[in-house]
Amino acid sequence: MAPMLEILAKLGEPRGVSETYSQLDRQAVEELIYKYCYHFDRNQPEELSQLFSIDAVVDYGPEIANLTSRKQIFEMVSKGLSETFLATSHHISNVLVSFKSETSASSTSYLYAWHKYYSREEIGHLWGGYEHEFVKIEGKWFITNLKLFGVGMQDFHRDTMHSNGRKS
């Protein structure tokens, strides 16, 4: 029995080492979600793309073909930030993270996003969220899967979004 486990056991708490360490892993994973928004809203597609694994998949919705690499993510986000969006603000909340192993995690979170466009005056609002998958490679966490869903839209530039799975 390792020393830390022994101590925890003596104090009557049936927790393993991985749960103790996962506070830092959890934080790293949660920060990836925030950093995606940070770089998106500051027009930093290169820094944004570096948050993803090289083979990451991004699914922005049924109207758009999946992006299937860091390179495609960089290209699509670059295009969006230079041609479509004049300003954006992506507000994340309700982050729930699950760890499958010490190097694999997933999360669901909420998003309220504000969009100013180059092409028109109306502000586009989206109420929805993200489903993420994360992988830890050589000690560093990356987003390996991002799926966007929408619950409500107002003057948004999209017609159809993935559902949050609500039973009607």
Place this chain on the structure above:
Amino acid sequence: MAPMLEILAKLGEPRGVSETYSQLDRQAVEELIYKYCYHFDRNQPEELSQLFSIDAVVDYGPEIANLTSRKQIFEMVSKGLSETFLATSHHISNVLVSFKSETSASSTSYLYAWHKYYSREEIGHLWGGYEHEFVKIEGKWFITNLKLFGVGMQDFHRDTMHSNGRKS
């Protein structure tokens, strides 16, 4: 002196065991707030009700009689989700948790909620928050008290909400 306390004391940090453990308790409590929203917004009243203790009390505001059991919470939320709300999105933020003991905690948080109704086109917006109380029973945390307050409303289906206590 327990081993962990001894180690912390040697490192010069006057913290007890409960504060070390409360990181996981704090996470569990915070996740209950998010899971309430998750299940509400996905029309899962059964899963939602299981987040509450059997004798939990929910106070949605001065116009509505308190719900005083898990069963009543299930019934009221089921009714709301099938008759009133076509879609909802409950965005939580600013969560502040306090622990009274190792098995008792309370929190205050912010809510921005978006509501689409069966009965009309206008979207109802609520800016406000929750006050929660939590209890740990046999190692698992439950919501034992939920009070909703409102600061602002736009096309919301309610007239009067509890106040956040602001001095006018």
Place this chain on the structure above:
Amino acid sequence: MAPMLEILAKLGEPRGVSETYSQLDRQAVEELIYKYCYHFDRNQPEELSQLFSIDAVVDYGPEIANLTSRKQIFEMVSKGLSETFLATSHHISNVLVSFKSETSASSTSYLYAWHKYYSREEIGHLWGGYEHEFVKIEGKWFITNLKLFGVGMQDFHRDTMHSNGRKS
């Protein structure tokens, strides 16, 4: 080698003591951001001002001279809460904290703020965020610098805000 470091090293995790402790420091710092909103939105300028160091600097934007002391922060916020704002709701999200040392930290965060005014009916909305700096004095964290930036406004009472630094 201190006992805790020894145990972590044995378990194969190359983390120092400060990283273990910074979970509590991180929480303290994050809670300062939330408490600022809590007290602002409840018209508690005295409690709000106590979150700042005595020589704290607040920069609400290019149109307003910096506040350069806890006393000035108290006076300006008191005035705003009694003369300008009838009700407010400051929703924080996307908090990213960095520690420079054990007693110095900074953060960037998102804000969606709702404002009801004494002088008019329209609600003022702000989408933006804060940049904070924090200092730990005699074991307690304080805000020592707050800078507000705006990405979008709707019927807000201000004309010009600091930018989030987005490259156009």
